[in-house]
Amino acid sequence: MAMTGKRRVLYRQGSGFWRMTAKWVLVLGALYLLDGGLLRSWGDALVWPMIGILLWVPFGIGVVWYPKKDQRVALTARELRVRRKRLPMEKVNLLHVARLWLEGRSTADDQPVLEWARFDRVVWVPLQDGRAFGVEFREPAAFAKVFGAFAVAACGGPDIVRARVAAETYPDPVPMRPRPADDSNSWLDLLDIFN
Numbered sequence: 001m002a003m004t005g006k007r008r009v010l011y012r013q014g015s016g017f018w019r020m021t022a023k024w025v026l027v028l029g030a031l032y033l034l035d036g037g038l039l040r041s042w043g044d045a046l047v048w049p050m051i052g053i054l055l056w057v058p059f060g061i062g063v064v065w066y067p068k069k070d071q072r073v074a075l076t077a078r079e080l081r082v083r084r085k086r087l088p089m090e091k092v093n094l095l096h097v098a099r100l101w102l103e104g105r106s107t108a109d110d111q112p113v114l115e116w117a118r119f120d121r122v123v124w125v126p127l128q129d130g131r132a133f134g135v136e137f138r139e140p141a142a143f144a145k146v147f148g149a150f151a152v153a154a155c156g157g158p159d160i161v162r163a164r165v166a167a168e169t170y171p172d173p174v175p176m177r178p179r180p181a182d183d184s185n186s187w188l189d190l191l192d193i194f195n
Contacts, residue, residue, distance in 0.1 A: 011075040011146040013137060020065045021056075028052035071136055075147060077154075080125065082135050093126040093170060094151040098161040101148025130171035 028048050036045030073082050080087040121140045124132035125147075137143050155161045 007076045007078065009074055009076055010150055011073070011143055013071060013073040013139075013143070015065070015069045015072050016138070017065055017069070020060060024052060024056055024060050071138065073135060073137065073143070075143070075150070077150070080135075082133075087125070087133065089154070091127050091129075093128050093173065094154050095161065095164055095168065096126040096170065096173060097147060097151035098155045099165045101144070101152060102158055102161060124173060124175055126173035128170075130173060132173035132175045134175060 028051070032045050032048040035048060036042040039045075073080070075081075078089055080089070080092065122134040122136050123140050123143060124134055126132050135143075152158060152161055155164065
């Protein structure tokens with residue numbers, strides 16, 4: 001958790017630029033050391049850093065990082081910031097989030113959150129009006145753990161959540177823009193760029 005001004009950030013996901021750059025430097029630096037130390041002279045091995053610099057912009061930035069640059073997310077007690085959009089907590093159905101967290105489920109599928117693999121996936125954030133806002137995460141289980149615990153605490157604890165769920169009714173969240181199950185790279189995914 002980090003502090004920004006007076007607001008405590010519960011969860012933060014950056015764009016991944018520095019992580020990608022560090023991996024790029026590590027791989028090409030290892031090739032440089034291997035080539036210069038074992039195979040050829042250090043002067044001849046300078047070709048690897050040069051190749052790395054020349055390929056870093058079109059491939060490292062253009063292919064690897066640029067498609068994921070909009071994955072910046074910050075969760076505070078007052079709002080969920082995705083890219084430059086701000087989603088106030090008053091619009092989020094925290095009771096639904098808390099109920100799902102106590103049941104160990106998510107709005108994405110019936111697979112328990114703790115069994116989620118560590119890869120990019122969309123987590124649906126339920127809204128009060130019955131819609132669900134999709135947010136893409138690199139570590140979805142880590143976000144779900146923080147967001148679920150926050151929702152339970154904001155609703156007053158596990159016992160109060162169970163009592164409210166038994167007494168209240170609300171619409172099941174429906175994704176704002178459902179994606180076809182058979183086509184992961186559909187035109188609807190491309191339209192998300194312009195949101």
